[in-house]
Structure formats: C-alpha cells, structure tokens
Amino acid sequence: MRFTLNGKPFEFDGDPTTPLLWVIRDAAKLTGTKYGCGIGACGACTVHLEGEAVRSCVLPVSGIEGRAITTIEGLAKEHAHPVQQAWIEKDVPQCGYCQSGMVMAVAAFLAHNKKPTDAQIDASVTNLCRCATYHRIREAIHVAASK
Known part of the structure; x- marks a missing residue:
C-alpha cells in the first residue's frame, strides 16, 4: 500500500x-x-x-x-503550528501522553472553526486527557484560534 x-x-x-x-x-x-x-x-x-x-x-x-x-x-517544523505554540504558552500538558493526539484533533477542528465557543469545543474535541487538563486545553484552543 x-x-x-x-x-x-x-x-x-x-x-x-x-x-x-x-x-x-x-x-x-x-x-x-x-x-x-x-x-x-x-x-x-x-x-x-x-x-x-x-x-x-x-x-x-x-x-x-x-x-x-x-x-x-x-x-509543523520547530513546533511552529499555532496550536503547538498555544499549548506551550498555556503550559497545557501535565504528563503529556495524550497531547500529540489532542493537538492534531484541535488543529483539524480550528481549520474549520476559527472562533469556537466553549460549547463547540466541548462537542467537537472529544479526546481524553487522563490528567484532566481540560481547562488549560480550552484556554489554549482560544489562544490558537486568535493567532
């Protein structure tokens, strides 16, 4: 293949x-x-x-x-994608295990939704974070959307 x-x-x-x-x-x-x-x-x-x-x-x-x-x-090279930059800025990861999948889900979501509401984020970004950093994830999503 x-x-x-x-x-x-x-x-x-x-x-x-x-x-x-x-x-x-x-x-x-x-x-x-x-x-x-x-x-x-x-x-x-x-x-x-x-x-x-x-x-x-x-x-x-x-x-x-x-x-x-x-x-x-x-x-992106050098973590230059806006979502990656927002993740760093908001210190999102705790253990970090789920974060590559979370970043990929959010990058695709923001490609179609430039100004998401909290309700849209909750409905669309369904990845799980075992450390429960959802408040920082949501903040970072809003930061990335503004870039």
Whole structure:
C-alpha cells in the first residue's frame, strides 16, 4: 500500500488490515502518535487524513491507499503550528501522553472553526486527557484560534 506520510511517499508491504497506528509507529518509526485504548475512544492516536482528524488505531492501512496522512511530526517544523505554540504558552500538558493526539484533533477542528465557543469545543474535541487538563486545553484552543 502506498500513501503520503508527512509529505513524503511511503509504502507498506504488510498486512492490509494492520491499523494505521502501528504502521506509523512500527514501520515508519514515528512515535509521536500514541496508543491509548485501541478502540478509537480516547484520541491519543489522532492523525490527519487529508486534513481531517481520524483515530489511527481503528483505521486499517488499506483504507488510506493513495491518500495523505499527517502525524504530529509532520504538523509543523520547530513546533511552529499555532496550536503547538498555544499549548506551550498555556503550559497545557501535565504528563503529556495524550497531547500529540489532542493537538492534531484541535488543529483539524480550528481549520474549520476559527472562533469556537466553549460549547463547540466541548462537542467537537472529544479526546481524553487522563490528567484532566481540560481547562488549560480550552484556554489554549482560544489562544490558537486568535493567532
């Protein structure tokens, strides 16, 4: 299976039912995308599929043939994406495990919603944070939206 990974051609010759998460982590050696639950519920594995946030732990690699995937490593150089900058400014992460997925989900959300309300954030950003830094996450989302 061939697809684009962070702007570069990538080929995977393994089992087509392999979840994209494991192709990213094991075959491409990009470990920023995390395994959390394995059922698409927590969002730690969120990546962009042609700009849309998807949970890579439940997406078989066969479903992305010829398409473009962006991981946290490919979002921006030097943490220059507005969401990454807001995360740093608001000191969002506590343990940090879920944050790459959270950043990817928020970046896709803000691409379609430039001035979100708290209710829109709550309804759309469904990633889980075990450390419960949701108040800082919401603040950072508003900061990123203003950039």
